[in-house]
Amino acid sequence: xxxxxxxxxxxxxxxxxxxxxxxxxxxxxxxxxxxxxxxxxxxxxxxxxxxxxxxxxxxxxxxxxxxxxxxxxxxxxxxxxxxxxxxxxxxxxxxxxxxxxxxxxxxxxxxxxxxxxxxxxxxxxxxxxxxxxxxxxxxxxxxxxxxxxxxxxxxxxxxxxxxxxxxxxxxxxxxxxxxxxxxxxxxxxxxxxxxxxxxxxxxxxxxxxxxxxxxxxxxxxxxxxxxxxxxxxxxxxxxxxxxxxxxxxxxxxxxxxxxxxxxxxxxxxxxxxxxxxxxxxxxxxxxxxxxxxxxxx
Amino acid sequence: xxxxxxxxxxxxxxxxxxxxxxxxxxxxxxxxxxxxxxxxxxxxxxxxxxxxxxxxxxxxxxxxxxxxxxxxxxxxxxxxxxxxxxxxxxxxxxxxxxxxxxxxxxxxxxxxxxxxxxxxxxxxxxxxxxxxxxxxxxxxxxxxxxxxxxxxxxxxxxxxxxxxxxxxxxxxxxxxxxxxxxxxxxxxxxxxxxxxxxxxxxxxxxxxxxxxxxxxxxxxxxxxxxxxxxxxxxxxxxxxxxxxxxxxxxxxxxxxxxxxxxxxxxxxxxxxxxxxxxxxxxxxxxxxxxxxxxxxxxxxxxxxxxxxxx
Numbered sequence: 001x002x003x004x005x006x007x008x009x010x011x012x013x014x015x016x017x018x019x020x021x022x023x024x025x026x027x028x029x030x031x032x033x034x035x036x037x038x039x040x041x042x043x044x045x046x047x048x049x050x051x052x053x054x055x056x057x058x059x060x061x062x063x064x065x066x067x068x069x070x071x072x073x074x075x076x077x078x079x080x081x082x083x084x085x086x087x088x089x090x091x092x093x094x095x096x097x098x099x100x101x102x103x104x105x106x107x108x109x110x111x112x113x114x115x116x117x118x119x120x121x122x123x124x125x126x127x128x129x130x131x132x133x134x135x136x137x138x139x140x141x142x143x144x145x146x147x148x149x150x151x152x153x154x155x156x157x158x159x160x161x162x163x164x165x166x167x168x169x170x171x172x173x174x175x176x177x178x179x180x181x182x183x184x185x186x187x188x189x190x191x192x193x194x195x196x197x198x199x200x201x202x203x204x205x206x207x208x209x210x211x212x213x214x215x216x217x218x219x220x221x222x223x224x225x226x227x228x229x230x231x232x233x234x235x236x237x238x239x240x241x242x243x244x245x246x247x248x249x250x251x252x253x254x255x256x257x258x259x260x261x262x263x264x265x266x267x268x269x270x271x272x273x274x275x276x277x278x279x280x281x282x283x284x285x286x287x288x289x290x291x292x293x294x295x296x297x
Numbered sequence: 298x299x300x301x302x303x304x305x306x307x308x309x310x311x312x313x314x315x316x317x318x319x320x321x322x323x324x325x326x327x328x329x330x331x332x333x334x335x336x337x338x339x340x341x342x343x344x345x346x347x348x349x350x351x352x353x354x355x356x357x358x359x360x361x362x363x364x365x366x367x368x369x370x371x372x373x374x375x376x377x378x379x380x381x382x383x384x385x386x387x388x389x390x391x392x393x394x395x396x397x398x399x400x401x402x403x404x405x406x407x408x409x410x411x412x413x414x415x416x417x418x419x420x421x422x423x424x425x426x427x428x429x430x431x432x433x434x435x436x437x438x439x440x441x442x443x444x445x446x447x448x449x450x451x452x453x454x455x456x457x458x459x460x461x462x463x464x465x466x467x468x469x470x471x472x473x474x475x476x477x478x479x480x481x482x483x484x485x486x487x488x489x490x491x492x493x494x495x496x497x498x499x500x501x502x503x504x505x506x507x508x509x510x511x512x513x514x515x516x517x518x519x520x521x522x523x524x525x526x527x528x529x530x531x532x533x534x535x536x537x538x539x540x541x542x543x544x545x546x547x548x549x550x551x552x553x554x555x556x557x558x559x560x561x562x563x564x565x566x567x568x569x570x571x572x573x574x575x576x577x578x579x580x581x582x583x584x585x586x587x588x589x590x591x592x593x594x595x596x597x598x599x600x601x602x603x604x605x606x607x
Contacts, residue, residue, distance in 0.1 A: 012509065013409055020408065023401075024420040026477070030439050037438065048443035096322035099315035106312060111319060118326050121588045123333025124580025125560070126567040130352040131333050150325050180314045209428030212542055216568060230430040231546055234437055238461065238549045261438065268434050275426050283419055 031272075038062070038265035045261045061266035070221060070229060071267065077141070078208060078226040078271075085145045085207040090200055092150045093158055098184050100155075101162035119152045125216070132217055143217035144225060148210055154199045161195035162188055201279075208275065226271045233264055340366060340578035346571075366578040375553075376579060379562035382468075382555060386539040389472045391532055398480050399525060402487035403513050418488075421481025433546030436474055437461065467552040474547075475540060486528065490521040523602045530601075534594035537587045559583050 032052050037045050041056030049055050065071050099105055100112055122128075128147070137143040169191075170183055178186070189196065214228030224232075332353075342359040349355035370376050401421070408414040424432065440446050440460040447457045460470050494517060502512050541560035548556040559579060567576020 012407070016404055016407055017410075017413060020405070020417045024417055027420050027423055027481070030435055033445055034435055034438060046443055048445070048448040051445060092322055092325060095318045099318050102315065105315050111323075114323070115326065118330035120591050121334065121584055122330065123335070123337050124577060124584055125563050126573050126576040126580055127333035127336025127339070128329075129568055130336055130339075130346075130356070130573065131329070134351045134353040135328075147329055150322065150329075152326075155322075180311065180318075205426050209426075209430070211428060211430040212545070215545070216564075227428050227430040230428075230434055234430065234434045234546055235549075237434075237437060261443070264434060265438060268431055268438075272427055272431050276423070279423070279426055280419055283415075283422070 034265045035269055037262055038269050040262055042260045042262045045265070058262075061260075061262045062270070064263055065266045065270055070224070071226075071270075073222065074224050074226040074229040075271075077144075077223060081141060081144045081225055082204055082207040084141070085149055086200055086204045088145065089149045089151070089154075089203040089207075090196070093155050093199065093203075094184075094189070094196075096150075097155050097158040097162055098180075098188060101159045103163075115152050115155065129216060138217050139220040139223055141223060144207075144210070144213045144223070147213060148206055151203070151206070154202055158192075158195055158199055161192055165191055204278075205275065230267065230271055233267060237264065337577055337581045337584075339574050340581045342574060344574045344577070346573065362574075366574050367582075369575060370578055370582065375557070375562060376559075378554065379557045379559045383537060383539045383558040383560075385555075386468055386471055386544075386558060387536050389468060390475055390539070391536075393472055394476045394480065394483075395529060395532060397476060398483035399487055399521075401480060402484040402491060403517060405484060405488060406491050406517070407509065407513075418481070418484075421484070423481075424478040425482035427478070429542045429546050432474065432478055433543070436470070436547065440470070461547065461549065462551045464552045464555045467548070467556045471540065471543060471547065471556065475543060486524065487521055490524040491517055494520040527598050527602050530594040530598045531591075534591035535587070536590055537583050 029052070033050070036052055036054045037050050038061055039054035039057055039059065040050045041058055044050055044055040096115065100108060100115075102108070132138060132143050132147070135142075137146070165188060169187055173183055173187055209227060211225070211227035211231045214223075214225045215231060218224050218228060336353070336356060339356055339359060341361060341363060342356070343362045343365075344355065344359045346352050346355050348358040405414060405417065408417065427435075438444055440458075442457055442459075446460075450456070450458060458466060460466055498516050498520070499512060502516050507515065537559065539558040539560070541558070541564075544556060544558050544561050545564065548561065560583070563576050563579045563583070566572045567580070
């Protein structure tokens with residue numbers, strides 16, 4: 001039976017739809033503008049003439065960025081750190097979340113408290129920096145991989161998800177003589193794929209987007225991740241604009257350091273493409289995974 | 298007797314492998330989380346990085362100075378300014394950024410077409426997945442003197458706005474851009490809560506002749522009220538987090554007066570000027586306030602709503 005939709009409802013749907021379309025556009029337009037800039041000639045970008053379509057179309061910016069050795073190096077670093085970091089983080093997180101999700105484990109509450117406490121209190125930036133320094137991790141990939149490799153928040157999400165799994169399957173497996181590890185690998189993990197995909201995505205995005213690690217621990221260009229490369233482009237541009245205004249512009253120095261806007265636009269585009277490509281496919285998973293993990297009271 | 302003993306030993310075996318699984322995680326947080334907590338001792342010492350064989354050893358060998366750096370802290374006008382800015386920016390972010398996702402979720406929920414709904418959600422979540430380094434450079438390009446926003450302002454006959462250099466405007470740039478980036482993403486929890494509302498309630502309300510606004514006001518909102526309150530309390534607990542990675546990319550010396558927050562201040566004096574003890578003292582101050590706020594708000598949430606994050 002098909003219900004007839006009243007006119008009032010139709011009008012509401014159209015208006016509501018249009019408002020969200022407008023909101024959606026505010027999310028997309030900045031990226032479209034950037035895309036247009038990245039394909040435009042530098043003079044039209046500087047004149048502020050580029051809107052949503054390239055003016056003075058060229059692809060030289062992309063050729064420039066893709067042959068810029070530091071960009072390639074940083075891209076490689078980011079890919080390496082993201083892959084290694086996500087694998088280590090997922091292994092650690094599953095290893096902790098599984099025991100803590102079993103209600104019968106003695107001392108479970110105390111262990112949970114030990115983990116949760118680090119969410120509430122931290123030593124701060126300076127002691128952490130000194131630690132990384134003592135471990136001889138400054139200017140190594142480890143400084144980018146290890147500190148963010150375990151998130152208590154993600155562990156709790158995964159633990160909550162594990163707790164929701166039906167107990168009957170596990171019980172019958174135990175009767176068949178299955179141990180903890182059999183249950184983890186044959187039952188818990190396969191049944192938790194949406195949650196694992198979600199948390200894996202969170203970690204991967206976190207590693208990919210992490211620029212603070214680079215800014216704090218990396219000074220050697222060999223190890224700089226892509227986001228740090230971008231960060232340095234931004235701060236350099238900011239400093240330059242300030243100098244322009246305060247009149248301290250030093251042409252000798254700044255002519256060398258200036259990065260043209262169109263090239264900056266191309267750099268930003270290239271460094272966000274991986275995320276834009278991966279994320280719509282994973283959306284279905286992460287909504288499901290996050291919802292189950294977080295709604296629990 | 299025999300039977301129970303056997304059962305107990307089985308149980309210990311059963312637990313043993315579980316504890317083994319916990320070991321790497323425990324070692325990890327001991328090194329990367331608990332050791333730095335111990336390192337906060339240097340907030341009460343005259344830390345000299347060369348006093349020992351390595352920076353950690355130097356913590357032990359540095360001299361105690363009691364509250365010297367805590368006194369110095371409050372005499373630093375930059376610190377007081379950063380403290381004030383942290384609170385201001387954070388409160389602005391809560392007042393503006395907290396209610397909007399609720400409103401968005403209510404209206405997203407009213408979209409009938411499943412495909413359209415999912416498309417809108419995908420688009421609204423997108424900026425959440427971009428780093429602040431990307432968004433910062435994007436904003437610099439959009440809001441710069443030659444960017445489209447100022448071009449539009451000029452064609453309207455208005456003056457250019459120096460979004461990144463006008464100290465009065467800068468906090469708003471922070472607040473609005475954070476809203477833009479996270480508002481869509483923050484609807485997820487509310488949408489999940491709304492999805493859990495029984496359809497019978499809506500049907501009953503419709504039968505009783507409730508309009509859409511009435512259904513939202515009297516059915517949807519009350520059903521997600523506890524979620525809203527819990528998230529609000531937890532958000533208030535994070536008052537000291539004004540957005541470190543956002544500010545660090547976007548600020549510059551011309552807007553320190555309104556844009557410098559505690560975290561960026563610690564970064565500059567601690568890692569920039571290598572004033573380790575003072576930087577640690579500021580960081581510790583921040584962490585302690587944070588601890589008090591988070592535990593209080595969580596306790597409150599548990600008492601009031603029976604829900605908490607741990």
